[in-house]
Amino acid sequence: MAVNITKQGTRRLRVLLDMDGVLSDFEGGFLRSYRAKYPGEPYVPLADRRGFALTEQYSKLRPDLEEKAESIYEAPDFFLKLDPIPGAIAAVKEMVNMKDTCGWKNILDPSS
Numbered sequence: 001m002a003v004n005i006t007k008q009g010t011r012r013l014r015v016l017l018d019m020d021g022v023l024s025d026f027e028g029g030f031l032r033s034y035r036a037k038y039p040g041e042p043y044v045p046l047a048d049r050r051g052f053a054l055t056e057q058y059s060k061l062r063p064d065l066e067e068k069a070e071s072i073y074e075a076p077d078f079f080l081k082l083d084p085i086p087g088a089i090a091a092v093k094e095m096v097n098m099k100d101t102c103g104w105k106n107i108l109d110p111s112s
Helices: 026-037 054-061 065-073 088-096 104-108
Strands: 002-005 011-014
Touching: 026 065, 054 065
Parallel strands: none
Antiparallel strands: 002 011
16 A cells, blocks of 8 residues: 555545456466366365465366466456456445545646
């Protein structure tokens, strides 16, 4: 988080949000895409996912799976196709409209 000072001298809180796992379902989207692209390959079920870097788990299944896993989330538009986390969009819209919070509408229009 950061504080933004407006022309009028008032302070606004700027909230930065991570997209994967906060706004969008990275894990579910990854697994669906991986299984669709590599249907015969071993995979890590969602319930068994551990840690941040999923490529580590895939390389433990078989070393060549690390590159296949990377090809999924590095594909063009992968992040654009992720499903939103339930309630995330409504929460962001609520934050944007909170008093003294610098949201996207303020970043896009610094005069506001």
